[in-house]
Amino acid sequence: MKLKGLFSTAIAITTGLIVLVGYFVILPPLLDLRIAILNWFIILAAVALFVGLFNLLSVHANKLRNKEKGGIYSLILILSLLVTLILGLWLGPDQPVMASIFNAVQLPAEASLMALLAVTLTYACIRLLRPAQYAGLRSRTNLISAIFLVTALLILLGTAPLPFVGYVPILSDLIRPFIAQVLAAAGARGILIGVALGSLTTGLRILFGADRPYGSDPSRGGK
Amino acid sequence: MNWVGLAGFGLVILSAILMAGLAFLRRNSTPVFREITAFARLRKAIGLSVEEGSRLHISLGRGGLTTPQSAAELAGVEVLRRIAELTSASDRPPVATSGDGAVTILSQDALLASEQAAFSTGYDPAAARLTGLTPFSYAAGALPVIQDENVSANVLIGSFGVEVALLTDTAERGNTSTMAGSDNLSAQAILYASAQDPLIGEELYAAGAYLKARPFHTASLVVQDILRWLIVIVILVSAILKLAGVL
Numbered sequence: 001m002k003l004k005g006l007f008s009t010a011i012a013i014t015t016g017l018i019v020l021v022g023y024f025v026i027l028p029p030l031l032d033l034r035i036a037i038l039n040w041f042i043i044l045a046a047v048a049l050f051v052g053l054f055n056l057l058s059v060h061a062n063k064l065r066n067k068e069k070g071g072i073y074s075l076i077l078i079l080s081l082l083v084t085l086i087l088g089l090w091l092g093p094d095q096p097v098m099a100s101i102f103n104a105v106q107l108p109a110e111a112s113l114m115a116l117l118a119v120t121l122t123y124a125c126i127r128l129l130r131p132a133q134y135a136g137l138r139s140r141t142n143l144i145s146a147i148f149l150v151t152a153l154l155i156l157l158g159t160a161p162l163p164f165v166g167y168v169p170i171l172s173d174l175i176r177p178f179i180a181q182v183l184a185a186a187g188a189r190g191i192l193i194g195v196a197l198g199s200l201t202t203g204l205r206i207l208f209g210a211d212r213p214y215g216s217d218p219s220r221g222g223k
Numbered sequence: 224m225n226w227v228g229l230a231g232f233g234l235v236i237l238s239a240i241l242m243a244g245l246a247f248l249r250r251n252s253t254p255v256f257r258e259i260t261a262f263a264r265l266r267k268a269i270g271l272s273v274e275e276g277s278r279l280h281i282s283l284g285r286g287g288l289t290t291p292q293s294a295a296e297l298a299g300v301e302v303l304r305r306i307a308e309l310t311s312a313s314d315r316p317p318v319a320t321s322g323d324g325a326v327t328i329l330s331q332d333a334l335l336a337s338e339q340a341a342f343s344t345g346y347d348p349a350a351a352r353l354t355g356l357t358p359f360s361y362a363a364g365a366l367p368v369i370q371d372e373n374v375s376a377n378v379l380i381g382s383f384g385v386e387v388a389l390l391t392d393t394a395e396r397g398n399t400s401t402m403a404g405s406d407n408l409s410a411q412a413i414l415y416a417s418a419q420d421p422l423i424g425e426e427l428y429a430a431g432a433y434l435k436a437r438p439f440h441t442a443s444l445v446v447q448d449i450l451r452w453l454i455v456i457v458i459l460v461s462a463i464l465k466l467a468g469v470l
Contacts, residue, residue, distance in 0.1 A: 024232035045289050045325050052324030052353035055331075056364075059349045069371055106357070113359040113389065120388045124417035127395075148415065188408055191424040195406050197450050198428030199294035201443035204239055206297060210246075210439030211431060213300040213329050 009209045016207045057081065080105075125149060151179060238446050245442035254432075254441040261402045261420035262433040268376035268400055269306060273313040277375035279306060280368055282390060283330060284405065285322025285361040286382025295406040296326050298428050299381035304333040305434040306378065311341035319351040320368055321381070322361035327353040362386040369393045379403035379418070380430060383410045391417040404430070 015037050022034030060074035068074075084101060091097055128145040158176025161167050205211040272279050283299040286292030303319050310317055316338070319330040330351035338346040354364025369377060370393060377394045379387060383405040391414065394401040403414045404422025414421040422430070425447060432440035464470045 020235070024228050024235075042289060045287065048324035048328050049356075050324070052327045052356075055327055055348070055351075056353045059352050062349060070367055073367075106360075110357065110359040113363065113386070117385055117388050120392045121413065121416070123392065124388065124413070128416055191408060191411065193451070193454060194424035194447075195427075197447045198298070198425035199406075200235065200238055200450075201242065201447055202294045202298050202428050202431075204235075204242055204446075205431070205439055205443055207239075208243065208246075208439055210437060210443075211297070211301050213297050213304070214332060 005212075008214055009212060012212075012214060013207055013209055016203075020203075020207070053081070053085075125152065155179060234450070238450065241446045241449060242439065242442045245445050246438040249441055249445075250438045256429075256433060256444070259422075259426060259429070259433065261404075261422055261426070262430065264400065264420055265376075265378065265402050265434075268402075269309050272315070272375045273310055275375060276314050277373050278315045279310060279317040280365075280372070280374040280377045280399075281306060281317055281319045281330075282365055282377065282379045282381065282383075283319060283321040283326055284379070284381025284383045285355075285358050285386075286326070286406075287323040288325045288329075290382075292382035292406055295380075295382040295427060296321075296323070298430060300326070300329045300333055301431040302378065302380050302434060303330055304337060305431065307334050307337035308340060309434075311337055311343060315373065316345065316347065316350050318368055318372055318374070320354045320361075320365040321351070322353070322355055322358070324353060326381075327351055358384050358386045359389075362389045365390055366393050369399065370397055374399055377401045377403075379405075379414075380422075380427060382406050385409050385413060388413045388417055395419075 018030070019034050019037055022030045057078060060077050063074040064071050064078070087101070088098055128149055154171065155176055157168060158171040158179075167173075202211070206213070268279065271277075281299070281303045283296060283303065284292075286296045288296060303317070306317055316334065319334065321327050321330055331348055334351055335346050338344070352364075352368070354368070355361035366389065368374065369390065374397070377390070377399055379390060379401065380403070383390075383403075384407055387403065387405060387410045391401050391403060395417070400420070401418045402420040402422070403418040404427035405411055405414065406427060411421070411423055415423070428447075429444055432444050461470065
């Protein structure tokens with residue numbers, strides 16, 4: 001197992017380096033190799049999707065078999081999945097029947113969940129107003145919560161026209177654009193720079209073999 | 224190669240050299256991190272779940288490995304692996320949910336590896352699950368896990384969108400604690416309002432270091448700080464040069 005772990009690490013590091021260097025250095029053989037590796041990866045990801053679907057099926061089949069709570073939903077899921085899969089394989093994804101299944105089932109269900117989010121977010125904002133002792137483990141100071149809520153209210157009032165008033169003059173022309181285009185944009189860019197640096201160092205840790213999201217880690221022992 | 228590509232390649236090489244050098248220099252020193260409440264609470268939640276015999280739910284989000292969100296997913300898998308190792312003494316292993324086939328396989332692999340490292344034979348392939356392939360189907364599939372599987376704490380770490388609010392709301396209703404981080408800006412704003420312990424910005428990628436603290440993890444945090452200061456200096460100098468009319 002130890003040798004197997006080292007072998008998989010070596011393959012991962014080598015392919016990672018080829019793809020990374022091939023992205024920056026434009027050399028024909030390197031470019032071809034990089035494209036070939038990426039194509040293999042896309043094929044493997046598609047196979048992984050099927051493995052994931054079998055995982056989904058087995059989890060829900062187990063739920064049914066063990067008569068767990070919500071078994072009826074598992075049955076509906078399995079039947080829907082099999083029917084859609086068979087129809088998709090038989091008719092192809094561009095058939096009107098497949099499009100109507102998507103438009104009549106998937107789309108409305110996801111739109112309903114999106115609508116539910118409005119209620120969930122309003123509830124979350126109200127929870128922010130609760131005093132710290134009633135807010136469970138919440139640790140943020142009330143000052144920051146207050147700033148968060150006031151900003152959200154200012155943006156809402158400045159964006160949506162009010163009945164009989166229309167757009168609020170100073171709020172819509174001056175305050176909202178300042179918050180959205182200066183303060184929020186600056187904060188968002190700062191966070192995105194942080195995310196980019198985090199992604200870079202995460203990638204480098206994997207290239208160095210310090211993080212191994214695959215196989216067993218030889219330094220941790222085991223079988 | 225144009226100058227942008229050259230600068231990018233230079234940044235990667237510089238980061239790699241800095242990380243390797245710092246990891247070597249700090250290999251024997253004790254790492255010191257600033258306190259992040261979410262990680263302190265996560266350690267407590269791990270201990271409590273082992274004592275109570277309850278489960279931890281690690282949600283890896285719905286990003287894929289072929290997308291730009293792969294770094295967040297890989298950071299999540301590393302956290303899952305570490306949590307699985309720490310809870311290997313428990314009767315109830317953690318349960319992982321994800322929205323991508325490849326991430327599901329990686330999470331199964333992480334759980335199996337931690338069981339093998341603990342010389343345990345209790346590996347359950349159903350402990351790592353694909354719950355849905357679209358953002359909302361993923362969230363809808365993960366909700367029953369939070370509600371019905373004796374979960375005491377949720378760790379939402381990976382790539383989420385606005386659908387994460389459904390998960391945090393369900394966790395709140397079930398009186399389970401939630402530590403959450405995403406690489407998506409909208410999700411971060413939602414998590415700030417709805418999660419008990421949100422991770423903002425690059426804190427998501429620091430989770431591995433806070434849970435494990437090997438020399439490379441500590442070095443990667445120092446490299447992030449150095450690069451951040453470099454970027455701050457470049458932005459300030461550029462602004463001054465622009466004001467002066469040079470640029």
